[in-house]
Amino acid sequence: MHEWALAEGVITTSTRFAEENNITKVTEVVVVVGELQQVEHEVLEFAFENLKTPLFENAKFTLESQPAKFKCRNCGHEWSFTSEGMTEEVSEAIHFVPEMAHVYIKCSKCGSPDFEVTEGRGVWLATIKGVRDDE
Amino acid sequence: MSDPRPAVIEKRLRDVRRVIAVSSGKGGVGKSMIAAALALSLRDEGHTVGLLDLDFTSPATHVILGVEGLYPEEEHGIVPPTAHGLNYMSITYYSVDEPTPLRGEDVSNAIIELLAITRWGELDYLIVDMPPGIGDATLDTLRLMPRIEFMVATTPSRVAFQSVRRLLVLLKDLGVPIIGVVENMVMKPNAYVREEVSKLGLEYLGSVEYDEGVEEAIGDPDALRRTRFYEELEKVSRGL
Numbered sequence: 001m002h003e004w005a006l007a008e009g010v011i012t013t014s015t016r017f018a019e020e021n022n023i024t025k026v027t028e029v030v031v032v033v034g035e036l037q038q039v040e041h042e043v044l045e046f047a048f049e050n051l052k053t054p055l056f057e058n059a060k061f062t063l064e065s066q067p068a069k070f071k072c073r074n075c076g077h078e079w080s081f082t083s084e085g086m087t088e089e090v091s092e093a094i095h096f097v098p099e100m101a102h103v104y105i106k107c108s109k110c111g112s113p114d115f116e117v118t119e120g121r122g123v124w125l126a127t128i129k130g131v132r133d134d135e
Numbered sequence: 136m137s138d139p140r141p142a143v144i145e146k147r148l149r150d151v152r153r154v155i156a157v158s159s160g161k162g163g164v165g166k167s168m169i170a171a172a173l174a175l176s177l178r179d180e181g182h183t184v185g186l187l188d189l190d191f192t193s194p195a196t197h198v199i200l201g202v203e204g205l206y207p208e209e210e211h212g213i214v215p216p217t218a219h220g221l222n223y224m225s226i227t228y229y230s231v232d233e234p235t236p237l238r239g240e241d242v243s244n245a246i247i248e249l250l251a252i253t254r255w256g257e258l259d260y261l262i263v264d265m266p267p268g269i270g271d272a273t274l275d276t277l278r279l280m281p282r283i284e285f286m287v288a289t290t291p292s293r294v295a296f297q298s299v300r301r302l303l304v305l306l307k308d309l310g311v312p313i314i315g316v317v318e319n320m321v322m323k324p325n326a327y328v329r330e331e332v333s334k335l336g337l338e339y340l341g342s343v344e345y346d347e348g349v350e351e352a353i354g355d356p357d358a359l360r361r362t363r364f365y366e367e368l369e370k371v372s373r374g375l
Contacts, residue, residue: 005212005252008146009139016142031139093229096213096252099245103233113236121244125139 002096003039006123007047011056014128018055023130026059030127034120036068036081038095044123059130068120070105074112081105081120098122140251144279147212147250150257151185154280155314155375158265158273159288160298165319166288167195168349170264172365173286175200175356176372178220182259185215185222187249189276190266191235191242197227201354212254219356224253239271246275260375269302277311284312286340286371289328290320296328303335315340317371340374343367 014029029048033039041063048061068081083091086104093100098121102113148154157170167190174186188196196202205216206228215224226235226245237245255261263283266272276283285306289299299316306313315338318328322345332339343364352358359365 002209002213002252005143005254006139008212009141009143009251012142012146013137013139017137096207097226097229097245097248099237099241099248100229100235102237102241103230103235113234114238122248123139125137 003043004047011051022133024133026056026130028060028129030062032064032066032124032126034066034122036098036120037122066120069118070115071118072107073114075110077109079108140247144250151261152259154261154283156263156265156283156285159267160302161295162267164288164290167264169288170262171196171199172368173372174221174262176369177260185255185258185261188225188264191226194227196264197225212252214254242271243275269305284314286314287316291325318342320345340371
């Protein structure tokens with residue numbers, strides 16, 4: 001249920017945004033879920049349902065998966081993340097702190113741990129749609 | 136659009152009375168030893184204490200405290216396990232003993248992640264073992280934990296203190312509360328650090344003699360408690 005903590009971040013950030021922009025009813029929250037963190041969508045959705053305040057009463061929480069991509073800083077090679085062949089311990093370490101990828105994953109071409117996660121690191125708040133007070 | 140994690144960090148630290156960073160401008164001054172001993176000493180005084188090791192590339196507090204076989208519990212985030220009475224959090228639960236080659240952006244991300252998901256609960260003190268210097272980790276900590284206070288460690292060496300001085304000036308310029316400076320590994324009486332700290336208008340918290348017994352006590356908090364080093368650190372912790 002580590003997803004719960006991330007869902008709290010989404011709800012808190014969305015609430016702040018709504019307050020700052022006079023939004024009284026949130027209609028949709030779009031969350032991009034990067035594959036590197038291996039977040040369980042069902043758990044995240046369950047957390048949203050339990051954490052939502054009246055501001056989100058009729059809000060739809062849309063989760064969009066984003067494949068994780070890496071680019072090696074040493075040789076420029078680009079490749080995609082796969083959890084295939086990963087032990088449960090390694091997978092869990094990356095789940096809790098995605099930067100642990102630099103401990104356990106190496107460039108598939110030159111073996112360097114010095115790579116950039118160009119896409120799909122973790123949970124990202126993409127869009128909030130709602131009704132403003134003055135509408 | 137935006138990173139949802141920073142917004143919950145304040146909530147995670149809501150029930151922590153004081154957050155104290157043990158920091159230094161330079162590595163090798165005994166910062167992690169001081170952080171671990173300070174945390175233990177505050178615990179011995181009856182306080183509830185957390186210890187967070189943010190020195191991701193060279194974590195050391197798990198070695199000093201002899202922490203093995205622990206793993207955080209997953210419960211609406213992660214709950215730090217208890218080690219020697221301390222709520223103890225370290226990246227080594229996940230990196231084990233492997234090298235952790237992180238660039239600045241990755242360090243920032245890992246700090247934000249840990250602060251956003253770790254549920255400390257009620258604490259009198261959260262002691263943070265900082266990485267040395269005034270790089271990304273220090274700047275992130277200042278940004279993400281606005282209530283943080285700094286205890287700065289140095290050795291009598293002029294080389295070490297010149298780096299420490301830069302850290303102190305930065306913290307002063309930013310208006311960050313500085314508890315004071317601890318002079319560690321003192322081999323012969325010397326007023327240099329005390330005078331320099333005084334010139335900056337800061338408090339000199341004490342001088343800790345070089346203690347050969349400390350190395351033998353590594354990994355064993357009870358043995359650490361019997362060292363002269365620990366006795367001197369107790370005086371500093373009582374002053375908090």
